[in-house]
Amino acid sequence: MNKQEMADEALFQLLHIEIVSYVYKSAEQGEESGRCVTKLENMGFRVGQGLIERFTKDTARFKDELDVMKFICKDFWTSVFKKQIDNLRTNHQGIYVLQDNKFRLLTQMSAGKQYLEHAPKYLAFTCGLVRGALSNLGIKSIVTVEVTTMPACKFQVMIQKV
């Protein structure tokens, strides 16, 4: 991995931290934290839509849902976070669990239970990212995330059958 790639990561991580801090600061006047998470998720959604358009410009058509999820786990995650998803589970009925044992946006924060209560703020954007990516691939979904020990986290994708 050359220095150029990693440099981009640092820039994005710092921007992400600033965005989270801005959204929470501008909501100090009596708004609940739920609204901030929604705002961040929507921002991630828009970015995810744009990104997936760029990435899949030249790729072949996806065979099915599972193929799409594998793409997200491997290629998409690699492009965005420079690593793959460590574990993909599914119940074959529209629920997928993506497990990342060393989530890039959390590694600098803590390696255990410290700051656990702040983790959701920094994961909302990524949830939106995944939701936006899936949306532009024609899949409507709800993405949530679960963290028990930083920096590992589990993204749960629930496909909505229209």
Added chain:
Amino acid sequence: MSRQSRRRSEKQQIDWHLPSTSSTGSAYHMGTELFILTYGTLVAQLCEDCEKDEDINKVLDKMGHNIGTRLVEDFLARSNITQCRNSYETAEVIAKVAFKMYLGVTPRVTFWNQAGDDCSLFLEKNPLRGYVEIPEKHSNLLYSNMICGILRGALKMVRLQVDIQLLHDSVNDDKVTEIRMKLMRRHKAVRTVEKEQKHPVGT
């Protein structure tokens, strides 16, 4: 049922490791694209939150400042640059190394003034503006103002106070982004000195 995602050799076919100077360079742009798109969403959100363009510019500058204070450490760690001897070198390092490393472009450094501390950085192709169209009602918006904030914050951490302004952001027909940078002064190093105690501390 659980699946392990295997690292297959097909991953190597997708060449994410192309150096930025390669002719196909697209792999490099992937890295900055995330940043560019995120920046765009941020500005869009700010346009909703703030009424005046001046407020948006201020917020962008402030956020840039916070980012810059941290980014400079990352920059110094990666680039192994030694101390610059004068402002020419400083400007060159910023243009040729820093911008190249983070945004993949190299602005031109020109228009030095007599005293040699005031210069302009010209970005022919501003990467931040890649997918952006600014509507008429935000004509006073300095879209790339965060870059100024980042430079200001970063230089502050190396004890250089600068006055940075974004003069033209590539709007409408103007294709060029111009950043005016004036190096004002060096901060003095703060040293803790043992002071004589006027009033001896009681036991």
